[in-house]
Amino acid sequence: MPSYAEIAQLFGWRSKNAVFRLVKKLKARGIITQDEKGRLIPQKLLSPLKLLGTVEAGFPSPAEEELLNQISLDEWLIRNSAATFLLKVTGDSMREAGILPGDMVLIDRSITPKNGDIVxxxxDGEWTIKYLRKQGGQIVLVPANPNYPPLKPRAELRIGGVVTAVIRKYR
Structure with missing residues (x-):
């Protein structure tokens, strides 16, 4: 989980009181807890779901409903819950990567980013989501939309985490 200062920075808040209010609400709803050192710990949000089978994305095939297993999306999507958090996407610079405005992205801060990861x-003081590319010894952040230019940090670059999943709600 991000620190209080990182939460304030991610949301563009100047006041840490706003972060404390958010954390208080998240704790009241059972979404997070705190350990003995005050670190924020996310809780499992979803019950295990029934995995009924597979579906063909190519040519249609007969479907039979059969309970194959139960899976927990938390366990399937999250490797390190203490280092994982969600962000809501605004803007369309990653649309060709399938990341659209309104989507939620799952971020893992414990993964070492590598060339080609979405991070x-x-x-230079502004947060963004882009492909991480190494070009000629320099790190470049590349959008997945030709209407936006690649970003080459002038002064400061800090990787906040690697995108591990995209969550989209259709209805």
């Missing part, structure tokens, strides 16, 4: 990054 959230602070570039």
């Amino acid at each position: 959230i990054a602070e570039v």
